[in-house]
Amino acid sequence: DYHPGNLMLKAGEPVVIDWSNASRGVPEADVVRTKIMLDYGEPPPGTSVVIRVAAKVARKLLIDSYVGAYRRAGNIDVEVMKRWELTIVVARLTEGIPEERERLLKHIRVLQTGA
Numbered sequence: 001d002y003h004p005g006n007l008m009l010k011a012g013e014p015v016v017i018d019w020s021n022a023s024r025g026v027p028e029a030d031v032v033r034t035k036i037m038l039d040y041g042e043p044p045p046g047t048s049v050v051i052r053v054a055a056k057v058a059r060k061l062l063i064d065s066y067v068g069a070y071r072r073a074g075n076i077d078v079e080v081m082k083r084w085e086l087t088i089v090v091a092r093l094t095e096g097i098p099e100e101r102e103r104l105l106k107h108i109r110v111l112q113t114g115a
Helices: 027-040 049-073 078-093 098-113
Strands: 007-010 013-016
């Protein structure tokens, strides 16, 4: 469950929080889950248009940097990530976040049909 919402600053240094569900698993699944959360998460209601637009740009940079760091370290297999993607997107859909629903359903259709 690693994502920006689980990071805090302590004495100016980032600290990861929310370890209650931490476990050892397939790294590619974790990377895909974080990528999906970063890609589909929305700013809170009432966020200005300027912040929303900036968030879209920052989101893309953050995702590219995050996945790129794992790839450069040689810790993940992109083909394994692709195999996990449908499962992770469906799991995210079941979390019932209304703002993400339509985009997740579209993502599922694309993964199933390739269109």
